[in-house]
Amino acid sequence: MSEIKKIATRESYGNALVELGTEHPDVVVLDADLAAATKTGIFKKAFPERHIDCGIAECNMMGIAAGLSLTGKVPFASSFAMFAAGRAFEQVRNTIGYPKLNVKIGATHAGISVGEDGATHQCNEDIALMRTIPNMVILNPSDDVEAKAAVKAAYEHAGPVYLRFGRLAAPVINDRPDYKFELGKGVTLREGKEITIVATGLEVSFALEAAEKLAADGIDARVINIHTIKPIDKEILIKAAKETKKIFTVEEHSIVGGLGSAVCDVLSENAPAPVYKIGIRDVFGESGPAVELLHKYQLDAEGIYQQIKENL
Numbered sequence: 127m128s129e130i131k132k133i134a135t136r137e138s139y140g141n142a143l144v145e146l147g148t149e150h151p152d153v154v155v156l157d158a159d160l161a162a163a164t165k166t167g168i169f170k171k172a173f174p175e176r177h178i179d180c181g182i183a184e185c186n187m188m189g190i191a192a193g194l195s196l197t198g199k200v201p202f203a204s205s206f207a208m209f210a211a212g213r214a215f216e217q218v219r220n221t222i223g224y225p226k227l228n229v230k231i232g233a234t235h236a237g238i239s240v241g242e243d244g245a246t247h248q249c250n251e252d253i254a255l256m257r258t259i260p261n262m263v264i265l266n267p268s269d270d271v272e273a274k275a276a277v278k279a280a281y282e283h284a285g286p287v288y289l290r291f292g293r294l295a296a297p298v299i300n301d302r303p304d305y306k307f308e309l310g311k312g313v314t315l316r317e318g319k320e321i322t323i324v325a326t327g328l329e330v331s332f333a334l335e336a337a338e339k340l341a342a343d344g345i346d347a348r349v350i351n352i353h354t355i356k357p358i359d360k361e362i363l364i365k366a367a368k369e370t371k372k373i374f375t376v377e378e379h380s381i382v383g384g385l386g387s388a389v390c391d392v393l394s395e396n397a398p399a400p401v402y403k404i405g406i407r408d409v410f411g412e413s414g415p416a417v418e419l420l421h422k423y424q425l426d427a428e429g430i431y432q433q434i435k436e437n438l
Contacts, residue, residue: 131270132295135328136234138273139291140165143202143232144172145274146281152198153281156191158184158205164234166204184209188217188229195227200281203229207236207290211252222286223259230280230287237378238406238423239294239328241416248411254383256288257356263309264356266290266385268330271300272353275307283309290327292378294416297331312359318348321438322366323430325376326352326385332420333376335427340434347434355385360392367399374402374434378425381405402437404430 147153147169156178161167170177180187184205191201203210210233211218222229233252240248256264263283267273273291280287299315315330316337325333330351337347348370350362367373373393375386386403393399406423420426424433 131298133270133298134293134295135267135270135273135291136163136165136293138267138270139232139234139277139289140168142274142277143169146277147173147176150200150281152200154178154194154199154201156180156187156201156203158182158187158209160205164204164206164232166202166232184214185217188214189221191229192221192225192227195229201229202232204232204234206247207233207249207252208247211255211288212249215255219259223261226261226285228284228286230289232289232291234291235293236290237292237328238411238419238425239292239378239416241293241419242413244413245410250378250380250406250411251383252288252290253355253377253379253385254387257383257388261285262356263287263354264290265309265353266327266355267353268327268351269296269298269300271298271305272307276353279307279309292328294328296328299331299334307353310354310357310359312362313351313353314348314362315351316347316349318346318370320346320370321372321374321434322348322350322370323374323376323434324350324352324363324366324385324389326355328378329376329425329430332425332427332430336430336434339427339431343435345438352385355388358388358392360396363389363392364397367393367397372400372402372438374404374437376425376430377405379405380408382408402433404433
């Protein structure tokens, strides 16, 4: 059996920017003194004249990106999620979201899998923050294939986009001939009639593993990948709620305001069904190896499996 290929979506982001920059001379990449970590250094090497290091000044970087967009450029402003969504929230809201400017925000190192950087850098609140901003599209890809497609889709979308990428290498699960990325559309990765697992980002591959464990227990689980959290695919969620008994949402993010909340917003209005949220349970993270943290906070395949079993 061949080993499953793994690549961090932040790496995919850097590679996708180079591909995009080769095709589109209006692409400009900004970074806040983190080009090596966010992988925008790959773009800098290919197009040094189109890469701007703004220094440790994320708020200023968002303002520069806004200005560049008004000159016809398509800026990708890049930093850790904690800084892009957290520190620069006011500038993202007022300078980018309010005027609906064509700025793309590449937020890397999201979630608890940032690992040893600890609670201050493990941003588990960014989706919640970005969901509150009108005009903001939120993309949270699950693997290398989806991350590259998301960057391209962000470029093609007219308006602000928040792209969420991870530090930890993720299994490549979308490398199939029929794969198609469509902004605003969820993807059913596994059919099932009893329950539905709705996952996003890094958690999609773990959700698939958990579904196989459940199958061994005779539980038939459908798995849906939501790569676009805003606007979310209402149709696929309503269909799942009507056809299966219970919905489980899985995210490497707080259960407050993230994917689970977005799913509940849709279903409470259109197809009421029991929803159990699996994610960071309204607590801060801690320093430690990413894989061990995912296990401790029950966000690996075993943890997802156990939580579903306990709540069926």
